[in-house]
Amino acid sequence: MDRIKVISEKLDSISDEEWLAIFNKLTIYVKFKLKGRTRYGAHSDANLGIDAINFYIEDAIQKLFEHTWDWKFEEYSLLEQLKRVIGSTISENVRKENIKKNLKERNVYAGNTLEIIPTDSEKLIWLAEEMNTSEDSTKETLEQFEKILVECSKDEPDLELLVMALLETDDSDEIAKQFKWDKSKLYTLQRKLYRRVRKYAEVQKIKF
Amino acid sequence: MKPNNIIEHYNKLSSEAFQDESSDNLDIYNELGIDKEDYLAFKLKFVKRLKIKIKAKSNRLKNQELLELALLKLKEIIDCRLGSTKEKLEALISKNYPQFQFRNLEKLDDDDIREALNEIDIIDFIEQIDKLDNVAH
Numbered sequence: 001m002d003r004i005k006v007i008s009e010k011l012d013s014i015s016d017e018e019w020l021a022i023f024n025k026l027t028i029y030v031k032f033k034l035k036g037r038t039r040y041g042a043h044s045d046a047n048l049g050i051d052a053i054n055f056y057i058e059d060a061i062q063k064l065f066e067h068t069w070d071w072k073f074e075e076y077s078l079l080e081q082l083k084r085v086i087g088s089t090i091s092e093n094v095r096k097e098n099i100k101k102n103l104k105e106r107n108v109y110a111g112n113t114l115e116i117i118p119t120d121s122e123k124l125i126w127l128a129e130e131m132n133t134s135e136d137s138t139k140e141t142l143e144q145f146e147k148i149l150v151e152c153s154k155d156e157p158d159l160e161l162l163v164m165a166l167l168e169t170d171d172s173d174e175i176a177k178q179f180k181w182d183k184s185k186l187y188t189l190q191r192k193l194y195r196r197v198r199k200y201a202e203v204q205k206i207k208f
Numbered sequence: 209m210k211p212n213n214i215i216e217h218y219n220k221l222s223s224e225a226f227q228d229e230s231s232d233n234l235d236i237y238n239e240l241g242i243d244k245e246d247y248l249a250f251k252l253k254f255v256k257r258l259k260i261k262i263k264a265k266s267n268r269l270k271n272q273e274l275l276e277l278a279l280l281k282l283k284e285i286i287d288c289r290l291g292s293t294k295e296k297l298e299a300l301i302s303k304n305y306p307q308f309q310f311r312n313l314e315k316l317d318d319d320d321i322r323e324a325l326n327e328i329d330i331i332d333f334i335e336q337i338d339k340l341d342n343v344a345h
Contacts, residue, residue, distance in 0.1 A: 008262075012259070016252055019251070020251075020252060023248055023251040024227075024233060024248065025227045027233075027240075027247075028223055028226045028227045028233060029227065031236060032219045032222055032223035032226075033219075035219050058254060065258050065259070066262065141215070142214055142215065145214055145218070146214055166211070166217060167214060168210055169209060169210065169211070170209055170210070170212075171209065172224065184228065184230050186225075187224065188225075188230065190221050190225035194222045194225070194226075197218075198235075198239070
């Protein structure tokens with residue numbers, strides 16, 4: 001049997017329950033992957049035509065069904081493969097957006113006859129996008145965020161430990177091991193911390 | 209290793225925590241302003257629609273392949289085979305396939321034949337032609 005047929009049959013055999021679990025997890029995955037980066041630029045509704053979560057999830061599923069992206073089922077579960085497709089498409093869209101931006105800037109400085117000068121609002125959008133990119137978070141933003149984490153955990157010993165660990169290591173397995181927590185307890189604490197931070201940010205009108 | 213970017217690290221762990229089976233994720237759906245049940249039901253419909261679309265496309269392609277096969281077989285008989293087989297073919301067509309409207313087969317171009325083939329049961333037609341071919345051999 002050829003590979004395309006095998007993949008089609010595998011996709012057909014996914015039950016509704018499995019699809020629901022996959023959509024649920026992918027929604028969370030994309031939401032956090034693009035956190036703070038959907039208002040402007042590559043992942044904005046204006047650029048993608050629909051909201052980023054729907055776009056990236058549906059696009060990835062379509063690519064597997066249409067076999068424009070090979071599901072390496074020998075190596076990855078469907079969820080893992082879809083996350084990989086989404087990650088790659090997100091990077092590709094950022095790359096395209098950067099090329100577009102560079103071209104516009106070059107046209108301005110080269111004194112090109114087909115000069116495209118960014119408007120003030122475009123410049124502000126680009127700046128905001130850069131500031132919203134987690135990779136580009138400024139030192140001040142990171143320090144402010146650390147303070148928020150400390151503030152939101154201070155009345156509960158386990159949350160205090162979690163924040164302490166978050167600031168010291170980027171390995172969640174290590175955190176769980178260090179405090180003899182199972183993953184479920186670590187995740188429960190992280191969700192609690194998330195809710196507190198979100199509430200704090202809402203009250204203080206902080207965006208990060 | 210100490211994280212380079214605490215916000216990124218925090219988001220990554222939050223993502224894992226909310227993807228965990230023990231979470232109902234309602235907080236996240238509320239944050240997104242989405243009704244979880246409606247959203248997931250809609251997404252399930254998306255997959256079902258996609259499956260139908262893919263199947264229809266695949267059927268169209270298969271049908272196209274069959275049509276080209278029938279055209280080839282028909283032309284083989286028209287162009288090179290024994291006169292008796294050609295006569296049998298014409299008799300078969302005039303009796304069973306009025307879509308060809310009793311036209312002189314030799315005067316039909318490929319597109320005319322495709323058009324006529326489009327209107328008939330293509331698998332049955334290929335079987336009938338194969339029978340004629342077998343008789344001729």
